[in-house]
Amino acid sequence: MADETPEASSPDAPAPDAPPASEPATEVEASAAAEPAVAAQAPEETVDLDPEIEALFARFEAALGEGVVDHAGSYGTLVVRVRPDAWRRAAEVARADLDCDYLSFVSGIDWMPAPKAPGDEGGDTSAPVQPDTMTFGVTGSDGRFQVFGHVQSTTKHWGITLKTDVSEQEPRVDSWVGVYPGADWHERECWEMYGVDFTGHPKIRHLYLPAEFEGHPLRKDFALVAREVKPWPGLVDVEPMPGDDTPDETAEGGT
């Protein structure tokens, strides 16, 4: 595995080319435009939408109607983005009309790029270099935060990933606990990790972290302190491979 690390961890490794900009998604509105360096783009479908997924989506759309914002097929899984006010209704529709009786997970996404680029002064020199523009995955997003969940059918064997946008100023979305009781813990985790509040959750409180914990660890601006103060210890083991064109500069201090 050491052969992958030198360039991956090199501070002067070039940032990956920005993905080819296609036409801006219509959903991206003024709030998103206020963000720095937003690359408003709709990534092309990763695979062709196969007829089964389209048929499933047609059923979902017929039941939910206006609430659907966008949909995509991603490697055999239907991904549907719904309006925030239709979030709970989407779960009800999935459960009642699509036989999705099984709750797989509910979680969140923070689309903001990590604020400190690897290799900056004091920054993390080991993390993979991520693009510094904000892009929004297969069904787009209105802003920084999204809540997403996956429900499945144990009888029909299909699954659907639901996404919805969450305001950055007041992250709040309806709870799924009334539809899927198992959403309880997932939403507690999402609440403490992303700071997203769930309206209608019976008792939202910390799940993993101690009650006095401050901050939301899975937000991109929450620094992984261990890597801020000390670079990845594996770096000293990195030696240039024979045939490497560029001498590796991160191997200083190596033995």
Next chain:
Amino acid sequence: MATTETPGFEVDPSLYRNLENAQVNVELDNGDMILNLGPQHPATHGTLRLVVRLDGERVVAADPVIGYMHRGYEKLTEFRTYPQITTLVNRIDWLSSFANEVPFVHGAEQLMGITAPPRAEWIRTILTELSRIATIYLFLGEMGLQVGALTPAFWGFRDREHVLNLIESATGGRFHPNFNRIGGLKEDLPWGWIAECRATMDKILRGCDDFEDVLVGNEIFEARTRGIGIIPGELGTAYGVSGANLRASGVDWDLRRDGKPYLAYPEVDFKVWTHPDGDSFARYWVRLQETREAVRIVLQLLDSLPAGPIMAKVPRIIKVPEGEVWTEVENPLGQMGYYIISKGATGPFRVKIRSASFSNVSILPWLLRGVYVPDVITIMGSLYFILGDIDR
């Protein structure tokens, strides 16, 4: 305040205050009692704390307190390259580490558009099933321990060692193989491994018979598990309970057969066992049959093991193209999934880890309501969770 005249003796007035309070203390709430189970209890396989409110011997409410082992893997994955992450996911469910790696490398392979060669997929399937046997075998023994039978626990540990030796001789690691590479496997099987694997499978089958003889049908075991901790199938699915826990409630759903085709499972013939009862006994029985079925799968795969390379052609620097993929597999403990979001870098942008035990245990507050204290332990034992799989 009441004052008493005692000549020559000055009484501290605070004593009287205490006396008044003593009246109050006598009338304390004598209804419920709070009992702390854990965080270190043999039945929890780690550090799970369970706060139960008791009315006599009966549980009124139970609240699992988790997070003692939370390691923040979802955050850590954002700071690692793809090849480095397999070492992390190894440690989620530490008894079946190999099975945790497979869905992750599968997700990365799908995003990169590469497929591992057939031989690699076959060996992955064999090792996944061996992990399943090793994991469930421990349960088959420990479940006896929960009801007071000591011998099966020793059998479980003894025979699991044979399987761990197999995994070790193939991968180099007993518990944390880190054997998967994106595009295939690290190495091929060692010489003589297949014959040894066949011999071990015989031992496992005999061990399953032993467990059946000693526990299934045993009067004490049945009395402690039959009709205890019943999960209705439709409630289990709504809570996200998966794996043998769900199949023991009559839900005929196994991702090896019903999910998106993965590994070599479409090529093998196996039966998905279910049980209609949904109680602790059903969960034990289903897992016992699953172990035998895993042996059948391994033997079939050993027969049909294709020749060829074990590694696809992959670039030296693994950069995964932009995209999102959801991969799910049937792990020994239930549904294990990764939602990988890549932005075209050497590491993922976000990985949501869906681990089986997390959802399996989230039903505990519902399940433990109204049961007796000794049954709490057998129910928790029969759900079979690994703390690393809850806390991630």
